[in-house]
Amino acid sequence: MNTEVKMDSIYAPSEDVVVREIEGEVIIVPLVAGVGNMEDEIFTLNETGRAILAKLDGKSRLKDVLESLSEEFESPAGEIDRDVIGFVGELFKRNILVEASEG
Amino acid sequence: MTKDSYITRQNWDDAEVWKHSKPLLRLLDVELTERCNNNCIHCLINIPASDVEAEEMELSCEEIKAVLKEAASLGCLTIRFTGGEPLLRDDFEELYLYARRLGMRVLLFTNATLITPHIAELFSHVPPMKEVEVTVYGMKRGSYEAVTRKSGSFEAAFRGMGLLLENDVPFVVKGALLPPNIGDMEEFEAWASTIPWMDKPPTHSIFLDLRCRRDPEKNRLIKRLRPSPEEGVRALTRRKEDYLRGTKEFCSKFMSPPGEGLFSCSAGLDSCCLDAYGYLQPCLLLKHPDASYDLKSGSLGDAMRNFFPRYRMMKASNSEYLARCARCFLKGLCEQCPAKSWTEHGTLDTPVEYLCEVAHVKARYLGILDDGERAWEVENWRERIEKMLKDDPKLQE
Numbered sequence: 372m373n374t375e376v377k378m379d380s381i382y383a384p385s386e387d388v389v390v391r392e393i394e395g396e397v398i399i400v401p402l403v404a405g406v407g408n409m410e411d412e413i414f415t416l417n418e419t420g421r422a423i424l425a426k427l428d429g430k431s432r433l434k435d436v437l438e439s440l441s442e443e444f445e446s447p448a449g450e451i452d453r454d455v456i457g458f459v460g461e462l463f464k465r466n467i468l469v470e471a472s473e474g
Numbered sequence: 475m476t477k478d479s480y481i482t483r484q485n486w487d488d489a490e491v492w493k494h495s496k497p498l499l500r501l502l503d504v505e506l507t508e509r510c511n512n513n514c515i516h517c518l519i520n521i522p523a524s525d526v527e528a529e530e531m532e533l534s535c536e537e538i539k540a541v542l543k544e545a546a547s548l549g550c551l552t553i554r555f556t557g558g559e560p561l562l563r564d565d566f567e568e569l570y571l572y573a574r575r576l577g578m579r580v581l582l583f584t585n586a587t588l589i590t591p592h593i594a595e596l597f598s599h600v601p602p603m604k605e606v607e608v609t610v611y612g613m614k615r616g617s618y619e620a621v622t623r624k625s626g627s628f629e630a631a632f633r634g635m636g637l638l639l640e641n642d643v644p645f646v647v648k649g650a651l652l653p654p655n656i657g658d659m660e661e662f663e664a665w666a667s668t669i670p671w672m673d674k675p676p677t678h679s680i681f682l683d684l685r686c687r688r689d690p691e692k693n694r695l696i697k698r699l700r701p702s703p704e705e706g707v708r709a710l711t712r713r714k715e716d717y718l719r720g721t722k723e724f725c726s727k728f729m730s731p732p733g734e735g736l737f738s739c740s741a742g743l744d745s746c747c748l749d750a751y752g753y754l755q756p757c758l759l760l761k762h763p764d765a766s767y768d769l770k771s772g773s774l775g776d777a778m779r780n781f782f783p784r785y786r787m788m789k790a791s792n793s794e795y796l797a798r799c800a801r802c803f804l805k806g807l808c809e810q811c812p813a814k815s816w817t818e819h820g821t822l823d824t825p826v827e828y829l830c831e832v833a834h835v836k837a838r839y840l841g842i843l844d845d846g847e848r849a850w851e852v853e854n855w856r857e858r859i860e861k862m863l864k865d866d867p868k869l870q871e
Contacts (some may be wrong), residue, residue, distance in 0.1 A: 375804050386771075389577030396680040400577040403600055412483050415491055458480040465481075465813040 372472045376433065383429030383471040396399070397421045399467055414467070422459045429471040433459065440473050486551060486579060486603070497549020497743065503758055504541075504635035506566065507532055507558040508687075511620040512585055514611065516652055516699050518817070519682045523562055532750045535565040539572050541748055544774045546576040553583040556758070558750070561588035567596060585611075586645075587627050589634030590620075598641040603817030605671050606645040611870060613662050620654035644671040650679040651709055652699055659709075667808070668802050673729065675713065680706045681809065681832055684817040686759045693817075695792035703831040707839055721807070721840065721862055728806035730857050731850075734789045734796060736822055738805065738814050742782030746774075757783055759813035762822065788812075790823035798848075799825050803855035808833035 384390050389400045399414040416424060422444070427437040433455065440451050462468040484491050509528055510520035521528050533541075542553065553573045560566060561584055573580050580602040591670070597606070610631065612618030618628040636647045647666050653660070659678075666676045682700050684693045700707065711717045732738050743758030749755060754767040754777045765785060769775040790796055799810055809829045812822040837843035842858040852858070 389575060391546070391577040393497050393551075396491060398484075398577070399489065399507055400579075401601075402577075403602070404598065413486055413491070415482050415484050417480055417482070423480075454480075461480055463774075 376456045377470075378434040378437070379432055381429060381471045382427050382459055382463070383469045384424070384427070385466055385469045388467050389470065397424065399448055406436055414465075419454050423455055427459075427468065475589050478771075497551070497552040498537060499545055499548040499744060499774070501552045501554060501745035502541075502545045502550050503554045503556060503745070504538065504559065505556055505747065505750045505758070506538070506560040506563050506569070508750050509562055510557060510585075510623045511562060511587060512557040512559070512611075512627055514622050514650075515553055515654075516621070516650060516679070516682050516696055518696075519687065520615055523559070528750075532563075533748075533752050535568055537752065538569055538748075540570070540578060541774060542573050542578070542768065545761060548775055548778065548863070551578055552581060553578050554583065556583040559585055559588065559594070560787075564668075567593070570602075571600065574600055574602075582606045583606055584634075584846070585622075585627070585631055586638070587630035589637050591637055594637035594641040596645055597638070597643040601643070606638060606643060608645055608647050609815075610647045610649055610666075610676075611652075613658040613665065617655040617658050621638060621650070624651060624671030639669075643671070646672055646676070648677045648679075650682075651701065651706075675716070678709070680709055681829070683814070686761045686813075686817055688817065688820060697828075700828065703828070703835040707835045711834075711839060718840075721836075725840075725859060726863055727808045729803055729855075731801050732799070732802050732805050734800050736788050736790055737786040739811060741813070742778075742786050746777065746782060754781075756785065757813055760816055762816045762820075765812075765816075788822065792821065792823040794825055795823040798850045799823075799829070802833075802850040803822060803852065803859070804833045804837055804843075804849045807836045 373374075385406070387401065387403045387406050389402055390417060391398050391400060397416045397420070399416070401412070422440065423436070428440055431439070437455050440455065444451060459468060500722050505519070507529070508519055508521050509523045509525055509532040510517070511523045512520070513522070514520060545553065555566075555570070560582060563569070570580055581604040582602060583605065586608040608631070610618075612628070618631070619625060622628075635645065635647075647669060649655075649659070649662055653699070655662075663675050666672050680701065682696050684696055721797040737756075739757075739761065745757075747755045747758050748769070749761070749766075752769045754769060754774065755761055755765050767781045769777075772781070790800060799808075802808070809832070810826055814829060815822050815824045816819075818824070818828075834843060834849060836847060838845065839860055842847060842862050843852070843853075849855075
């Protein structure tokens with residue numbers, strides 16, 4: 372499977388997971404077998420992850436997500452790029468994010 | 475932006491998930507039906523599967539979905555589907571998928587007799603995220619069906635568990651120690667150890683709860699099936715080292731007189747039970763009318779925020795309870811609680827003699843009580859517990 376993160380692609384949470392916000396924490400609950408490794412696991416996101424995931428709405432291209440985050444957060448050049456690519460790559464690899472088609 | 479790990483795998487029960495505050499509701503028990511396709515001699519909640527009147531009174535699929543949706547909005551992570559036999563409901567699959575799609579895990583209590591290839595495949599594709607819990611009533615058709623009083627239930631249960639195994643659906647088994655199956659115990663434990671998800675020996679219902687809807691006739695039978703306190707404790711302590719390790723750990727936290735407050739468990743605190751007819755109760759057993767919250771005129775959130783916290787503040791007034799249970803340091807060894815008082819006596823604060831005797835036998839086994847002593851009269855109980863936790867306990871042969 373090609374796990375390269377593409378700036379022109381649109382990413383969104385997979386239908387195989389449920390994203391919940393409980394008491395300020397974002398948790399990701401696997402729905403079908405094959406997401407995550409253990410039957411008793413859920414996933415939590417750090418602050419960066421939460422900020423990025425909130426922008427992955429299944430409509431915006433990743434380059435637009437990057438631009439929006441750069442306007443919102445004051446970070447050194449390149450840091451947001453690294454965070455977004457790292458985050459999307461990691462969740463894509465785990466089948467938590469999928470490439471969405473243009474709607 | 476921060477540089478720590480973007481995503482972290484966590485165990486469902488890991489308190490680290492809740493950095494700021496815990497959700498209002500952790501666990502919701504849902505009794506999908508009180509009907510069961512078995513007719514177990516010891517069961518605390520079963521009515522015939524064919525009871526049409528009871529079936530018509532049960533919550534509809536849409537009503538249960540509405541409660542599940544509210545549970546998720548309150549932060550609930552775990553739904554326990556129980557009964558009766560929850561797989562009797564035609565809409566089980568719909569309710570199961572609905573709960574899972576809300577991001578909750580499902581713990582299913584079942585006798586496994588109604589597990590079909592389709593249900594096993596469903597659990598394989600959309601895992602419950604928690605081991606299915608199957609109660610096994612015997613290892614031979616004769617003993618099993620002497621308990622269930624249902625012809626064909628033995629084959630059906632083992633066929634159901636076989637389907638779970640074939641489909642790699644995690645499940646664990648537990649037993650109920652009863653006169654017809656007491657001879658099967660070793661065979662049951664040996665077989666249970668071959669189940670891939672059993673990482674410790676199965677637990678057994680030994681001391682048998684009475685009917686939570688208070689049925690005098692059935693309660694008489696259940697009382698006759700109970701082992702004597704000595705027999706029960708012998709069965710409980712068969713694996714001496716395991717028992718001592720678990721009990722010592724528990725006792726280190728929960729051995730002290732409870733005082734006049736009635737509730738010391740988490741019932742109604744971060745969990746509650748939805749019965750088959752739309753009432754919420756603090757736990758599966760405590761179906762006292764005063765403990766029941768009618769969802770038709772309220773909400774799960776209101777019950778958790780207002781009704782149960784008020785109810786949990788209730789204090790004992792029974793003089794016998796105040797003289798004995800409130801002053802007794804065997805709290806961690808005794809199953810006395812408002813629910814057990816309700817099932818045995820129809821009140822919340824009447825001492826249950828059988829449970830009291832069982833706790834005293836356990837305490838003597840652990841060497842913290844002598845013959846003839848009554849625990850609520852012991853003044854140096856702290857020293858005794860400290861000694862037990864520190865030394866090898868003086869055990870009965």
